[in-house]
Amino acid sequence: MSWLQFFASLASSLAWPVxxxxxxxxLRKAILEKLPQLIRFKAKDFEAEFAEALSDLGKEVRETGLDEEKEADSSEVDELQEIAKISASLAVAEAYHNVERSGRELMKAKGLFEDQRVTLSGMRLWKALLKEEYIGFSEYKILDDLRVLRNKIVHEGSNDITYESAQRYIKFAVIASQAFEKAERHEPNMQPHNAMT
Structure with missing residues (x-):
């Protein structure tokens, strides 16, 4: 290969990147002007997906007999809604944390979790409760859906949900937490081995 051929080959290889x-x-000015619109479009798309997932979750909640419209513990709801006014995504993360805490407390109260060195969370916690028949499969699905929605916000860095969506998530999470607390107390209308129905 001669020098001339080498430079011709180099020029053709570099032509498209140049x-x-x-x-x-x-076009950098035009690109920079359009970038915020693209970001807003992505945020609206995420919010639409989140709202649709909440709607599906509402159907699942109603099908399991948990009453979406029942009065949830107002102090917990109020506290989480105050957080949502500052950061909707933080309120969702905190609401889910409370559900996990209630699930772990139920396991401890029933003597199912003796090893204090290991902390069950998320899917492992829900699977353990399912295995011990403190929740049914439909309740497991609701809890896992709450986990997935929380993970989308926390791990995908999507802070673009509305206050209203956060409120709805909070309501579902508080209802789930209260179902665990009710099972732990053995209230009369709660069957001991089916905490959420």
Missing amino acids: VAVIIVLA
């Missing part, structure tokens, strides 16, 4: 850089430089 053209791409020139186009980006020429």
Whole structure:
């Protein structure tokens, strides 16, 4: 290969990257102007997905006999709604944390979790409660859906949910927490081995 052939090959290899850089430089102002709109579009898309998932979760809650419209513990709801006014995503994370805490407390109260060195959380916690028949499969699905929604917000860095969506999530989470607390207390209308129905 001669020097001339080498430079011709080099020029043809570098032609498309050089053209791409020139186009980006020429259009950078227009790209920077449109970037916020693209970000807002993505945020609206995430909010729409989140709202749809909450709607599906509401159907699941009603099908299991948990009353979405029942009066949840107002102090817990009020506290979480105050957090949601500052950060909807933080309120969702805190609401889910409370559900996990209630699930762990139920396991401890029933003597199912003796090893204090290991902390069950998320799917492992729900599977353990399902295995011990303190929740049924439909309740497991609700808890797992709450986990998935929380993970989308926390791990995907999506802070773009509305206060209203956070309120609805909070309501579902508080209802789930109260079902665990009710099972732990053995209230008369609660069957001991089916905490959420």
